[in-house]
Amino acid sequence: MCSAKAGPARPQLSFLGGARSVTGSRFLVETDRSRVLVDCGLFQGLKDLRLRNWKPFPVPPSSIDAVLLTHAHIDHSGYLPALIRDGFVGKVYATEETRKLCSILLPDCGYLQERDASYANKVGFSKHQPAVPLYTEADAEAALKSFETAPFEHEVEITPDLRARWNPAGHILGSAMISLEIRDKVRPRKILFTGDLGRPHHPLLTPPSQFGEADILVTESTYGDRVHDAEENALHVLEETIKATVAKGGNVIIPAFAVDRTEVVLLLIKELVEKKIIPNLPVFVDSPMALKTLEVYREAIREGRPGIKAHLNGMTSPFDPGNLIEAKTVDDSKAIRNQAFPCIIISASGMATGGRILHHLAHYLPDHRNSVIMVGFQAAGTRGRALVEGATSVKLLGRYVKVRASIVEVDAFSVHADSKEILDWLGKAKKAPEMTYVVHGEKTAALELSRKIEEQLSWPAVVPHLMERVRLD
Numbered sequence: 404m405c406s407a408k409a410g411p412a413r414p415q416l417s418f419l420g421g422a423r424s425v426t427g428s429r430f431l432v433e434t435d436r437s438r439v440l441v442d443c444g445l446f447q448g449l450k451d452l453r454l455r456n457w458k459p460f461p462v463p464p465s466s467i468d469a470v471l472l473t474h475a476h477i478d479h480s481g482y483l484p485a486l487i488r489d490g491f492v493g494k495v496y497a498t499e500e501t502r503k504l505c506s507i508l509l510p511d512c513g514y515l516q517e518r519d520a521s522y523a524n525k526v527g528f529s530k531h532q533p534a535v536p537l538y539t540e541a542d543a544e545a546a547l548k549s550f551e552t553a554p555f556e557h558e559v560e561i562t563p564d565l566r567a568r569w570n571p572a573g574h575i576l577g578s579a580m581i582s583l584e585i586r587d588k589v590r591p592r593k594i595l596f597t598g599d600l601g602r603p604h605h606p607l608l609t610p611p612s613q614f615g616e617a618d619i620l621v622t623e624s625t626y627g628d629r630v631h632d633a634e635e636n637a638l639h640v641l642e643e644t645i646k647a648t649v650a651k652g653g654n655v656i657i658p659a660f661a662v663d664r665t666e667v668v669l670l671l672i673k674e675l676v677e678k679k680i681i682p683n684l685p686v687f688v689d690s691p692m693a694l695k696t697l698e699v700y701r702e703a704i705r706e707g708r709p710g711i712k713a714h715l716n717g718m719t720s721p722f723d724p725g726n727l728i729e730a731k732t733v734d735d736s737k738a739i740r741n742q743a744f745p746c747i748i749i750s751a752s753g754m755a756t757g758g759r760i761l762h763h764l765a766h767y768l769p770d771h772r773n774s775v776i777m778v779g780f781q782a783a784g785t786r787g788r789a790l791v792e793g794a795t796s797v798k799l800l801g802r803y804v805k806v807r808a809s810i811v812e813v814d815a816f817s818v819h820a821d822s823k824e825i826l827d828w829l830g831k832a833k834k835a836p837e838m839t840y841v842v843h844g845e846k847t848a849a850l851e852l853s854r855k856i857e858e859q860l861s862w863p864a865v866v867p868h869l870m871e872r873v874r875l876d
């Protein structure tokens with residue numbers, strides 16, 4: 404329902420997050436009758452960004468009619484439990500798979516915050532006395548009740564003057580770009596939010612849907628200043644790294660984002676094993692969240708859900724390279740160390756900011772025989788970024804650990820389109836948007852993509868500032 408409030412006379416878009424940064428995606432669309440939020444992400448990474456999570460939400464949560472989610476990643480969904488606890492009573496529209504993934508990711512996020520707060524209280528380093536979590540696991544569980552499924556490729560009436568449509572974005576399971584239509588007799592408007600845009604070739608997911616047309620475009624730019632290595636190179640680097648590590652009698656450690664990276668890495672290892680390019684090694688998946696996520700992916704494949712490549716439909720064990728071992732408990736995780744060499748360990752988190760991967764890195768980094776393969780974007784300020792930038796020691800679990808293992812970065816595993824892929828995708832638009840806002844990228848990446856859009860497509864493009872507001876009419 405549309406709440407009684409005096410909105411702006413003409414529709415407006417406000418960039419409440421994800422502006423000149425890759426986290427905290429939050430875009431507010433307001434008309435004279437409605438107020439909806441597209442994505443409700445958590446700020447992550449550098450401390451300055453994280454502190455933003457603690458500021459009061461820029462508009463009263465109770466005044467927002469609905470939240471529309473592009474996908475489940477925490478930087479797009481992770482603020483929801485706080486928004487709902489603080490008064491938001493509308494519906495959270497998301498695709499079926501986004502809802503399922505959020506039911507794993509959000510409670511985990513709440514749990515981690517509670518754990519960190521209680522640790523801070525024990526050690527006594529928090530500025531808050533006592534330290535409090537931003538929200539709890541219970542807040543996150545409660546937030547899940549507000550979800551409403553938005554089917555792919557169907558119009559959904561959000562408020563009397565707003566309609567939305569979710570089209571596959573090929574980024575992670577359930578991910579969508581959202582086309583939001585403002586039904587205005589005088590000046591109807593269509594705004595396309597890309598969310599995070601996937602790549603043309605994903606081993607599991609269908610490529611991003613065609614752009615179609617929009618009056619206003621809000622595009623991501625995570626890799627706006629980079630072109631990924633060729634995918635064949637990625638497979639080659641994976642293959643060579645595994646072979647070289649096995650030859651030295653070492654282990655391969657892969658910090659992977661629980662959602663999607665784990666699945667893609669398993670599929671590729673399976674391919675290498677089946678082609679007898681690498682030996683059939685034990686492959687451990689050691690992350691409770693990755694294991695739960697694996698189940699959601701398996702279910703989607705079994706059921707042939709939208710966005711899954713047709714040739715996988717109905718497959719029963721798409722992720723087992725031959726010797727897959729699921730480390731479910733902490734004891735299972737600890738037991739991995741007793742394994743005879745060699746093996747592959749896939750564990751979260753992908754940027755090595757938390758989770759069981761910390762224990763594996765602390766154990767395996769000091770030995771030159773081991774290799775660590777970084778397979779995703781490493782945000783500024785994270786341990787993962789320090790490793791790919793050649794840190795000779797990193798702090799793990801309170802101690803500095805020497806880095807002697809080989810660190811290999813394979814960015815072709817990225818789930819984000821690079822600048823060329825974004826431009827190719829944009830280039831197929833039926834008509835040029837009147838304005839393109841470049842968001843969800845660190846400043847240099849966003850500015851570079853904006854420049855390329857102007858130069859190569861001759862479309863007007865700008866990189867908005869945080870909290871900037873623009874008219875949509």
Ligand SMILES: [Zn+2]
Pocket residue numbers: 474476574599
């Ligand atoms: Zn994402």
